[in-house]
Amino acid sequence: MTTRRTGLREQKKQATRVALREAALRLALKDGPDNVRVDDIAEAAGVSPRTYNNYFSSREQAIVAAVTAERESRVATAVAARPAHVRLADALTEAILEQYTEPRDHDEVLLINASPTLRDAFLDAAAAIEHPLAAAIDQRLGDTGTPTARVLAASVAAAVRIALRQWLQPPAAPLATGGLVVPSGSLPDLLRSALAALAPALDAAEEQARQRLQQ
Amino acid sequence: MTTRRTGLREQKKQATRVALREAALRLALKDGPDNVRVDDIAEAAGVSPRTYNNYFSSREQAIVAAVTAERESRVATAVAARPAHVRLADALTEAILEQYTEPRDHDEVLLINASPTLRDAFLDAAAAIEHPLAAAIDQRLGDTGTPTARVLAASVAAAVRIALRQWLQPPAAPLATGGLVVPSGSLPDLLRSALAALAPALDAAEEQARQRLQQ
């Protein structure tokens, strides 16, 4: 189950997709994210502007794709790779940390934060883990016929999004919120604490699945 | 804390907002959702096309807004209205069911399903419960400094979105999924079962809050 579909065609498609997103990233770093028109990206990648939109449905998507590569799909794979006896909550947390702790280019993070539109696109891209993740969770729970797996996957995606948003946010002015100001910690910490809130739900779902199997 | 801000200005703004969304709905029902241009809506509401986009940031938003009115903000209010001794999970479920069980116009549901773009816009609109809900949950948990409330609110929003999507979906062809085909039930049932998956997480958060208060 590696590369479904035919050969040369798919190869070329992947090539242009990569060409597009790399061109997009290069131009964005050079001229600033707001000074890159999709026509520029298309030209730099050697395709027509119309073709750009056959691959990406917004100007920002290509830039974001260059930064996140295929992280989204790898998360689900990483979950599936964990042994079945590991607690679901742990499997998810570890898989996500694993994927979001790659060697990061500092310039790219700054780039993404430079434009609100880009930041939103980046956060939206994280939502792409939802469907693969739902499949992976469904696999573990063997729980077809109940929306549980889908809801949990969506919740995990939401938690990731929240952690990423917090991470990207400027510490903000400490406008007396009545309490102390929490300095937005490291990304792994943020992800951990966001996912922690969901652990009980994950445990419960897993327990239910176990009981269903036993009876 | 009813109508913050000044008087006549806000009144007029609300009036045009309502005029716009009602015009949008009326035209969409008359001509079909894909045959309504934003210029038409603006004209019907007596404002310039540019002004339309000061109120709604997409063509579909006005139509959706006409159908959902202010349901999104009312959900949070409904949660806050429940007595504090009610289980958080129950308060949320009841509040949501209460808001999504209004007398519904059948035509409007059909309308929304008529166009994929419109359906997506409708589901996106449901995400608007997230922020008010986060505030309401935060209130109950008194849990500032932890992303828990935000994560739970986002998860609830996601669950609602999933339930609504399922509800809107055509029963689909029964392509042997190995098991039996589940006929998408009534909206209340769908909402209940989607939210059920999150109950353990809500309970746990509540329990933690209680312990924090006692010590």
Added chain:
DNA sequence: AGCAAATATTGCGTGCACGCAAGTTTGCGT
């Protein structure tokens, strides 16, 4: 090798979102 079906690319046309810089209306202090 050659051909037909499947699939990708491209140009064109349309409608849309939104920044910007006038012009207009409303609110408020004096």
Added chain:
DNA sequence: ACGCAAACTTGCGTGCACGCAATATTTGCT
């Protein structure tokens, strides 16, 4: 009552997303 400042509306210009139909490329088959 007056007038200034803040907030809202409008027109314009630009870039973008995407449906459609024509064209080009790849593939599998014989």
